[in-house]
Structure formats: structure tokens, C-alpha cells
Amino acid sequence: MIPFLIIATLLSLLAAAVMAIYSRDPAHSVLSYMGFGLGSTVLYLLFSAPDVALTEAVIGAGVGALVFVVALLQTQNKEQP
Amino acid sequence: MFERLGLVLMGIGALFLLLSALGLWRMPDTLSRMHASTKASTLGILLVVLGAVCHTPELWFKLGLLGLFVLLTNPLSASILGHSSYRKEGFYSPDHIDALKEESL
Amino acid sequence: MNLKRTLALSHLLTGLLVSVMIIALLGTLRLLTPPIDTIGETLLHINAQSTQVANAVTSVVTYFRGLDTLGEVSILFLSIFGVALHMQHSTRNLFGAHDTLLQIGAQVLFPLIVLFGVYIITHGHLSPGGGFQGGVIIASAFVLRFLAYGDHYEPSARLLTLSESLSGAGLVLLGVLGLLLGDRIFAQILSLGTMGTLLSGGVIELVYLFVGLKVAAEMTLLSQHFIKARDV
């Protein structure tokens, strides 16, 4: 069961990473990035590292995404003054 | 006995979560998608929490806090999402009544 | 050097990196005979003897490798100082929403989130969590207020900087005290207590407390700088 879950999580991580790179709308990229963070949280949990998982959930999916969202808003403001 | 009940409750909760995800996938526009996702997922998560309490009763305090937190945040974020979605694109209404227009947003 | 050349260069470097990593992974999969199992056992043994901390990860992070943690805290300090230096002229808030529901929600949730962060920090030696995670959680409560109140919410930057600096100094002083009173950095100058209770672990808990306070203040400052940045 666990190996299967690990492989499934890895595949979804791959999908999220590819989507983050290739999606046209930057907002979708940020969303995929957040998905990537959540996926890696699950992966760390599966590898029984709850400390790392907690850090990844808070920093990777939370603060990291916030920085991207802010950057996105700033650049959009620039485009339409 | 209680363990069995907890598992059943968790299963029902997971089913609700699946339904909400399905609704998110199938519904046509933002507001109806939110209709599907928020209510069903709130109920689903609460059922899962309840099931967990039945499964391992010694965690009741933490799980209760979790449920409270979900109850506080989920409707709030849904309302914010709805507001911003309305401000961006309005909503479809066949008889052209827009009650939100009178409110100052 | 123009942008195009820089980009081409970075693509080249990325290609190099990826190929080396793939080769490395393929190589390691076949070549490795890991001795890792023995390390975990030794570590748990040492941990049970010397620190009385239920969460062995915590004792590695704060005690065995306390110096690394100190270094990481100063890296964080340095990067946030850099951000603050180059974004310090804040003019207006990016999120100017005046949503009453959000404001009330933020008011209700703020103490709860801070409480949760404090819990994560103080229970770092018992359960997963600790200073870094709890600090970021506390900072997220402040981010919520930034989002809800827009321009009307300004936490005192002076207080934030002061708490950040003083908690960092407290961390270093703890190390120096260990050197002076004990024989090595972060030496156990407090009583250890019994494993599994809230007041166990001696210095380790204090280290996480300082780290948590510092990270919370730093992350709040960072998000404030990002959200209230002038037009770049």
C-alpha cells in the first residue's frame, strides 16, 4: 500500500511541476506550485518525517505561495496603470 | 464497536468530499462550483473529524478544536471567494434581480 | 551582458545540473550500500542518554546540531534584512479590501492562530513541530490581519525589529552561557526533567522558544515588506 501511495504522490508531483512550468496563466502556475507543496507534504508524511512535512506545509505551500501571489499582483498593477 | 462506527463515519465523510470534488469539476460557473465545494466539503470534513473522535476518543479535545476551526474558516473563505467572484464577473440571474448591487461593497 | 545571454547561460547550467543529477541518481541507485540504519539507532541511544527529549528530531536540530540551527537563523535574518533594505519605502497596501466579514473573521481567528503557533513552539520537543514551524504559523496570523485591514493595520515595526534582534541575541547568549558555565555551546545548564513532560529537555526548549519568537517576528516583517512594497 505505502509504495503504491509513494509512486502515486510522486507522479502527481511530476504533473504539478510540469503544469507549473507550462501553464500560460501565471496564476495557474502559482496554484500548481501550491499543489506541489501539498504533494510534497504528503510525501514527507509517507516517509514518516512529520516535522519536515509540517515545515513544508507551512512554508512551501503557505508563505512561498503568498510571495508569488504578491509578486503577481504587483506585476499586474504595472500592466494596467 | 465505536471503532467500527468511526470508520463508517469517516467513509461517509470521504464520500461527501468526493462529491464536492466532483461538483467542483462538473459545475458550470464559479458560484455554483462554490455551492458544490463549500457545503459538501464542510460537512465531509466534520464527519471525518467525528469519525476520528469515535475511532480514538482520547484525542477528542484536539479534534474538537479542529472541527471548530474548520467551522470558522471554511464559510468565511467561501464568502470572501463569492464576494470577489461577484465583483469580478457578477452572477447569472434570469429575472435580472441583483440584491447585492444595493449594498456598498 | 544582456538578458538573452544570461538566460542562455542559465539554461546551459540547468542542463548541466540535470544531467549530472540524473547520472548521480542512476549511479547511486546501483552503487550505494547505505549504512544509515545503524545511525538512527545510535542517535536514539545518545538522545535517550543525554537530552530527555521525546522528539529526537528536535534534539538533533537544537542540540546536536545547534550550531547549524544558529547558522540557519542567521541566514534567515540576513535574507530578511536584505528584503527590508531594498523594499523599505512602503506606501500603500496591496490588498485594500474592506470586507466586514473578513475583518470580523480575522479578529476571531487571530488569537486562535497565535495560540496554535505558541502550542507548536512549546511542544516542539514532544511532538512534531518547533520554533521554525510555530513561528511561521504565528506570522500567518499577522498576514491574515494585513489581508483584512489593509492600510489600517500597522504593527509597530520597531517592536518587531526589537523582538527579532533580542531573541536572536538571546539564542547566541544561550550558546555563550553554555560555553562559559558548561563545557560546550548550548551545554545543558538547566535541569533535564523527565522525558515526555512539558518542562523537559532543559536548554532545548529555550532554544526553540527563541527561534520561534525570532522566526515569527522575521516572517511578519517579511510579509509586511512584501505586501506593502512600493511599485517595483
Added chain:
Amino acid sequence: MSLLYFVLLPLLALFLMPLYRKHLHIISVMLNLTLLTLALTCTHTLPMVERVAVDLPFAITFVLERASWLLLTLFTLIMSLVSLYHLRYGNDKALFVASTMLGVGVSGLILSHDLFNIYIFFEISSISAYLLTALNQDVKAYGGAIRYMIVGAFASLFLLLGIMLIYLSIGVLDIGAIAERFGLIEPRLQFLILLSLFIGFGIKAELFGLNFWVADIYQASRSSVGSLFSALLSKSYLFVLFHLTYLLHVSPSQLFFLGLIGALTFVAAEFSAFKSHESKRIFAFSTLGQIGIITLALSYADAMLSAAALMLILTHAVAKTALFLALDLLERHFHSSHSTIFARFHAPFLMGIIALAGLSLLGIPPFAGFVAKLSILTGLASLEAYGAVALILLISLIEAAYLFRLLTGFRQGTGKERLYVAWSHKLLLGFMVLLLLGFGLMPEPLLQLCQAAAASMLGGNHVPL
């Protein structure tokens, strides 16, 4: 006396910053002088070994032996000189934070004997270097800092890859323990580890092929920052690289490869210096050239040559600091560092400083640079590496050509514009040149120190487990 004070004291000074925010420049001077005194008091108790927290295999070990002591003293000396130089320019928070952190980073790099801890200090020094590059807060500075950051990210990725492979295969991070068990690793994996460590440190130590970014960084940053970069940053990475190389007993062919890289660095850098017309670029490339010679000399793993290389590190650091600080005075006055500015002013003192330090850089007799270069050449000759001797002599001609071009630029425009130099700066720069002159006239004590250092560096300075 604990070695950790070299890390803890600056950090404490940094975190207590809000208490004395108006007097940062004074605190900086006091801090650096204290550290210099501490480093000097360690002379009689070498070698020193200190463990952090637990015992091996999880311990972080700090080791101060002859070689790292020499570098530590040099670093604290340079830091003190630079902070004394900035005393006149008043309170600069960003400079204080970044330079103090840089000091923490480089001292940790040379003191620490734990690979992951070295990585932490690597990151600290890198991030403070980015901050130092962006100190001027203009477009050029930001461009340079971002480029530096991208390159630095690659360096740390490769370094982490190497560290990960080592930890996965032998399960220890202490350098001494790694040296004992490194032979057990499969040879192909060994090669991969060495390659990634080489790329990681080579990018930061500004070696050939990995140094395309250096001149831009120096040009984007202030000149006084350039002195920190060329005297502290690249030297510490080079030290760690060769420290690891000697400890891990790399094969002769890999050492030859390193020597080749050094020679290539030397040739390419001196040619680029000859071609450029911006004084900061010229000095940046000349730093690269010196790093090339040092790499070449160290790659022979020979006691005499390594001593000579250490001597070159010392003299080059002092000479470059003097040069860059003099350049900084010019730059503050003219807001440009193109070499044409040399023709526009009349400042016999600065001209003298630049000329004398340049002569030491070139290796002209009464200066310490001469002793260093001569002992490198004799060392190479005693190993019958006549090709390398010829190369160094030949390329030194190019070095001479561009340095003299710079100096004749000086002479042409006498008397146009007077440049006032404060007496404290005169004292400081004069002290550095006198240091070079003194060690050039009486090289024996310094040479002995360098020989002892080289012996301890080559002897593997094994920490007993």
C-alpha cells in the same frame, strides 16, 4: 578560550544592533579588533580542537591548526583594516550587517570540520556577498547581485549534491571521519562526489570555466567591497577546496587536472585584464590570475610550493586590499572607476600607494610579493616543472604591461585636480604598504609560519576520533 567565539561574537554584535544603531561603525571596528586579538592569542595553543554538543559521529568539530590560523589572522586583519577605513564614512547599517556576516561566514568556513556545517557557512558568506554587491542600490548593483545569486544557487546545489552523496554512502559528515572512510566508496561514485564538490567550490573560488561572472560582480559593487571579495571570500573557498582535496587523498591525475585549471585561470584572467579598461575590472581579473597561480602551486601537493602559495595568499590579500581601498577613495570622489580618471587628478600619495601595491602584486624585489612569487618559481623549478615556470614568467609580462599602463595613465595628467585624502586614510594605506615592504625585506618569520602551515595542511592534520 573557545573557537566558537569567532562565530558567536559577531552574531551577538549583529543581533544586538537595535541597542546601538547610531554607532555601528565604531562597534564594527571594536568587534574586528577584538577578533584579531583573539586570533593572535591563539598562537601558542595550536592546534586547537573543539567539539559542539555531542561526540563523534554527530559532533560538529571546529579545528584551528597552523594553516587555518594563518588565514583566520589574515581575515580578521583585513576586516579590521576595512572597518577602520569605513570609520570616517559614518554609520552604514547595510554595510555593517553584510560585512560582519561575511566575517562569520569565512571564519566558519575555515574553522569548521563538518561538511554540512561548512555548507551553512558557505550559504552565510554567499548571501552576505549578494547583499554587499547590491549595496549601492542602483541598476548595475541589482543586476550584479541577481546574477551573483543565480550563479551562487548553482554552486550550492552542486555542493549539496556532493554532501548528500557522501552522507548516503558513508553516513558521516565530519571531514576527518570522511577521509578515513572515503576509500570505501565505489570509485565512480568517488569521482562524482569530487566533481560536484569541485564545481560547488570552484564556482565560488572563481576558477576557470566557472568564473564568467566575476568581473561583472566586482564592477557592480563598491571598490571597498571588492577588497573584501578578493581578500576574504575567494581565498576561503580556495582553502576549503584544497583542504578537502588533501584530506581525501585525490589521485595524481585529479591533482594535475586542478593544476591545469589553475594555469588556464591564470592565462585567461591576465589576458582579459590586459584587454579591459575599467580599473575595477582590471583588478578583478588580476585577482583571478593570482588565484590561478595559487591553485597551480597548491595542486602539486608539495610542502615548499604550498608554503609559497600560502605566502602569496597573504601578500596578495594585503596588496589587493590597499589597491581596492585606494580605488574606493578615487571612486567616491569621481563617481567612476574607468581608468581615464587616473589622468584627471593630482594626488601623489594615492598614486604612490597604487604604484607600490601594484609592484608588490607584480613581484618586484623589495616587496613581499616578490618573495612569494620567487619561492613559487623556485619550488616549481625544484620539481622540474619548467613549463609552469616559463608560463608564469611569460604571463607576468602581460601583468606588468597592464599595470604600467595604469600607472602611466597617472603620470600624464598631473596637476589638474587636487584630491584631498584624510590623514587617517593615509595612515591606513601607508600601514599596508609598509607591511608589504617589511615582509619583503625580512621574509624569514613569515616564510617559517607559512612552511609550518603548509606542513599541517598537507599532513592531513588528522583529528583523533
